[in-house]
Amino acid sequence: MVSKKLTIVNAQGFHMRPASTFATAMGKYACDVTIKHNGNDVNAKSLMNIIAACIKCGNEIEIVADGADEAAALDEAVKMVESGFGE
Amino acid sequence: MLKGIAASEGIGIGKVMIIEETSLDYTPKTVTDTAAELERYKDAVEKFCAETEEQAKALRKSTGDKEAEILMGHIQMIKDPFMGGSIENLIESGQCAEAALDQQCNMFIDMFSQVEDEMTQQRAADVKDIKAAMLAILLGVKVVKISDAPKGTVLVAKEVTPSMTAGINKENIVGIITETGSQTSHSAILARALEIPAVLSVENSTTTLSSGEQVIVDGSAGEVMTAPSEDQINEYSAKRDAFLREKRELENYRGKKTVSASGDEYELFCNIGTPKDAAKAMEADGEGVGLFRTEFLFMDRNALPTEDEQFEAYKQAALVLKGKGLIIRTLDIGGDKEIPYLGLEKEENPFMGFRAIRYCLKNRDLFKSQIKAILRASAFGDIRIMFPLITAVEELRAGKELVEEAKSDLRASKIEFDENIKVGVMTETAASGVIAHMLAKEADFFSIGTNDLTGYTMAADRGNGDVAYLYSPFQPSVLMMIRRIIKCANEAGIPVGMCGEAAANPMMIPLLISFGLTEFSVSAPSVLKVRKNISKWTKEEADKVAETVMAMSTEAEIVDYLKGIV
Numbered sequence: 320m321v322s323k324k325l326t327i328v329n330a331q332g333f334h335m336r337p338a339s340t341f342a343t344a345m346g347k348y349a350c351d352v353t354i355k356h357n358g359n360d361v362n363a364k365s366l367m368n369i370i371a372a373c374i375k376c377g378n379e380i381e382i383v384a385d386g387a388d389e390a391a392a393l394d395e396a397v398k399m400v401e402s403g404f405g406e
Numbered sequence: 407m408l409k410g411i412a413a414s415e416g417i418g419i420g421k422v423m424i425i426e427e428t429s430l431d432y433t434p435k436t437v438t439d440t441a442a443e444l445e446r447y448k449d450a451v452e453k454f455c456a457e458t459e460e461q462a463k464a465l466r467k468s469t470g471d472k473e474a475e476i477l478m479g480h481i482q483m484i485k486d487p488f489m490g491g492s493i494e495n496l497i498e499s500g501q502c503a504e505a506a507l508d509q510q511c512n513m514f515i516d517m518f519s520q521v522e523d524e525m526t527q528q529r530a531a532d533v534k535d536i537k538a539a540m541l542a543i544l545l546g547v548k549v550v551k552i553s554d555a556p557k558g559t560v561l562v563a564k565e566v567t568p569s570m571t572a573g574i575n576k577e578n579i580v581g582i583i584t585e586t587g588s589q590t591s592h593s594a595i596l597a598r599a600l601e602i603p604a605v606l607s608v609e610n611s612t613t614t615l616s617s618g619e620q621v622i623v624d625g626s627a628g629e630v631m632t633a634p635s636e637d638q639i640n641e642y643s644a645k646r647d648a649f650l651r652e653k654r655e656l657e658n659y660r661g662k663k664t665v666s667a668s669g670d671e672y673e674l675f676c677n678i679g680t681p682k683d684a685a686k687a688m689e690a691d692g693e694g695v696g697l698f699r700t701e702f703l704f705m706d707r708n709a710l711p712t713e714d715e716q717f718e719a720y721k722q723a724a725l726v727l728k729g730k731g732l733i734i735r736t737l738d739i740g741g742d743k744e745i746p747y748l749g750l751e752k753e754e755n756p757f758m759g760f761r762a763i764r765y766c767l768k769n770r771d772l773f774k775s776q777i778k779a780i781l782r783a784s785a786f787g788d789i790r791i792m793f794p795l796i797t798a799v800e801e802l803r804a805g806k807e808l809v810e811e812a813k814s815d816l817r818a819s820k821i822e823f824d825e826n827i828k829v830g831v832m833t834e835t836a837a838s839g840v841i842a843h844m845l846a847k848e849a850d851f852f853s854i855g856t857n858d859l860t861g862y863t864m865a866a867d868r869g870n871g872d873v874a875y876l877y878s879p880f881q882p883s884v885l886m887m888i889r890r891i892i893k894c895a896n897e898a899g900i901p902v903g904m905c906g907e908a909a910a911n912p913m914m915i916p917l918l919i920s921f922g923l924t925e926f927s928v929s930a931p932s933v934l935k936v937r938k939n940i941s942k943w944t945k946e947e948a949d950k951v952a953e954t955v956m957a958m959s960t961e962a963e964i965v966d967y968l969k970g971i972v
Contacts (some may be wrong), residue, residue, distance in 0.1 A: 343482065
């Protein structure tokens with residue numbers, strides 16, 4: 320299991336577009352990917368779950384990947400969040 | 407030419423798009439061949455995805471990638487392991503595809519709409535869209551998408567429902583025609599808010615008009631011209647330009663005080679339904695809020711809003727208003743509204759039944775938590791409390807007692823609030839009009855709700871076409887009621903406003919000036935027009951008009967006369 324703590328930097332947080340690209344990207348990995356936010360575990364492969372979590376700019380999250388390709392998954396996840404989803 | 411009700415001013419020239427009413431009702435059934443049902447569901451999903459991709463492609467061309475990606479998100483939503491997966495599980499357990507979809511979508515709609523974040527709430531609208539489109543596919547019903555309407559479209563529908571609102575693009579829709587509705591129906595309010603010309607109650611318009619034909623919508627006169635000649639098109643184009651020019655002229659009244667020609671100053675407030683509308687009221691140059699309806703906090707959810715949640719909403723509106731007046735009306739609901747968790751029973755005659763202040767006084771915990779939330783918010787602005795549907799002095803007293811109780815609770819918890827908060831009465835029943843002199847002694851202000859006052863005084867339902875002719879604020883009985891309420895307030899030295907539609911009516915304005923109204927509360931788009939109209943009258947001229955009108959004994963005479971002078 321690998322994990323990293325991050326802060327959301329794009330102004331609108333995890334709204335539809337970033338949540339959608341993020342969930343699609345994570346869906347490609349075999350490992351479980353979880354976003355820890357506000358005491359909740361959010362399934363990073365589920366767009367609906369991410370939206371319901373209402374993760375906003377400035378929020379602290381922790382991304383946890385657990386499984387065969389965990390390192391690659393975490394790496395991509397961190398890059399996406401840190402780049403502000405290219406916004 | 408087709409006649410209807412002039413519901414939203416302006417002229418629109420364009421091509422008809424008929425919005426057929428599609429029923430998405432179905433009878434839930436238990437399925438034995440779950441494999442076949444699952445197949446049917448999966449086929450529908452495929453079809454949905456293909457359709458959505460097509461739309462996204464079109465959107466990418468017209469508005470760009472970002473918007474298209476939101477639409478593509480719909481595909482991901484339906485295929486989401488959490489949503490799609492649960493739907494499939496429900497089908498495997500024997501539910502039909504429609505019911506499984508409905509149940510799962512509703513869960514997410516509820517979940518998203520309860521989050522206090524606009525972005526997330528918008529996602530609830532996405533799930534609603536997905537649900538409607540999927541149900542249409544499963545049921546084999548065709549749905550016309552309003553959002554796809556090209557530039558220069560005139561929408562024609564039985565009525566404009568709230569769910570259609572999301573799809574209406576102001577740039578593309580030049581007019582609205584409906585078969586039902588009145589000046590005060592949802593369709594009318596919506597059309598005015600969007601500043602789209604609208605003619606309502608045009609009988610059989612969805613069948614007599616056909617998609618693609620050219621029409622002229624005259625929302626000021628309440629007329630629809632079919633198969634217009636070139637001359638007519640030129641004539642109405644000129645009218646449209648004149649209308650838009652006048653609208654620009656109104657801008658001269660922005661930032662000015664509201665003063666009559668004889669120098670009397672009035673308060674010009676707005677009616678709002680959500681904290682967000684407070685910003686619109688400010689943009690429209692409103693001088694405050696004369697009616698903040700609080701029902702939005704209680705509708706479309708499964709449990710009561712907490713005191714904190716209400717406090718945040720009221721505080722938000724107060725902060726936006728930056729110290730300007732904010733009259734908050736306490737909960738005004740009854741058996742005609744579907745709020746299951748309130749346990750309101752369906753009753754024969756909800757408008758005369760257990761509603762508004764009557765319900766609140768019987769449900770003291772609910773009422774007190776709303777009052778406490780309002781009091782807490784009063785530390786952040788000039789907030790006043792207004793009780794709806796008062797018919798007896800005891801109701802006002804009981805309400806005020808509860809306010810005092812709430813105050814002492816807050817004092818004990820050392821929470822700040824406005825000790826001198828004003829508590830007023832929404833005078834909207836015939837009873838409150840008759841006992842206005844008694845109420846005026848114990849209330850800090852009055853606000854006349856003309857819509858209900860007209861209905862209750864005339865005993866006429868505005869939604870019933872057969873009796874709608876009685877429903878007019880220009881009925882002598884209603885005018886006498888209004889005059890009486892204002893007079894009693896003036897004599898008691900308390901402010902008196904009007905927050906019904908009539909306050910913005912140019913024919914009503916001279917009467918209200920003469921009677922002695924002190925505050926007008928209107929919809930945001932009417933602010934500048936009302937300010938202009940008030941500026942035209944001196945007290946003396948208004949008195950003459952009122953004297954003539956009050957000597958007349960029929961509504962027709964009064965309306966005829968007033969039409970002639972404004």
